[in-house]
């Protein structure tokens with residue numbers, strides 16, 4: 001892909017030596033292409049850390065839309081909750097933001113979820129768009145272990161966001177097709193949200209109100225310690 005770089009917002013930090021970023025790729029001017037963020041995740045449950053990350057990248061990279069993509073069956077972790085619950089919680093959490101949408105591609109494809117398939121499906125669905133895959137520092141640090149990693153770089157620009165408790169150096173990757181963005185630190189994880197519900201602690205203000213109510217209504221995470 002070509003016009004994949006940040007849109008020049010002061011808080012965006014392109015990876016590697018800024019001098020290596022071609023001038024013409026700093027803005028979207030004249031490209032005529034839509035810019036779509038792809039926020040993949042297990043979202044078990046979706047929380048404000050996810051939403052802030054997506055919102056910050058949308059602003060800094062001048063994205064037209066951020067598509068949240070709940071995983072079907074990730075190979076690297078066991079989701080506690082069936083995909084349909086995770087999908088519906090993600091719909092509820094994103095409903096009020098006109099730039100946020102939710103895709104079922106990973107759920108409907110079936111089988112194990114790999115980002116290579118996610119990005120190929122979204123590229124087919126949006127041939128007129130440049131894709132920006134959004135990931136926390138913890139997840140992006142593992143990218144070299146992802147399926148077909150060499151083919152991933154041509155499908156999207158990768159944006160790693162900061163996450164409390166996790167450090168990540170873009171320079172640890174052999175290619176610098178990853179941008180790094182500092183976002184407001186929210187020490188929230190889905191693991192902790194599940195554990196809190198299991199122990200009878202509230203998750204108000206960690207997840208959107210509608211997600212709290214969905215968790216209660218469907219008795220999710222009650223047996224998680």
Ligand SMILES: Nc1ncnc2c1ncn2[C@@H]1O[C@H](COP(=O)(O)OP(=O)(O)OP(=O)(O)O)[C@@H](O)[C@H]1O
Nearest residue numbers: 040041042043049135136139163186188189190191
């Ligand atoms: N608090 C956060 N700040 C920044 N990025 C985050 C945060 N929480 C999750 N992410 C990123 O969002 C994406 C989806 O995360 P995921 O759904 O696995 O949530 P999680 O909180 O890491 O879940 P779990 O605790 O179950 O592993 C990943 O790229 C992850 O790094």
Ligand SMILES: O=C(O)c1ccc[n+]([C@@H]2O[C@H](COP(=O)([O-])O)[C@@H](O)[C@H]2O)c1
Nearest residue numbers: 040041042071113114115116139146147
């Ligand atoms: O493609 C892979 O091999 C791969 C391995 C681990 C994670 N991912 C993707 O990274 C995103 C975040 O994953 P997670 O587990 O942190 O929710 C999600 O979209 C996963 O499908 C992808």
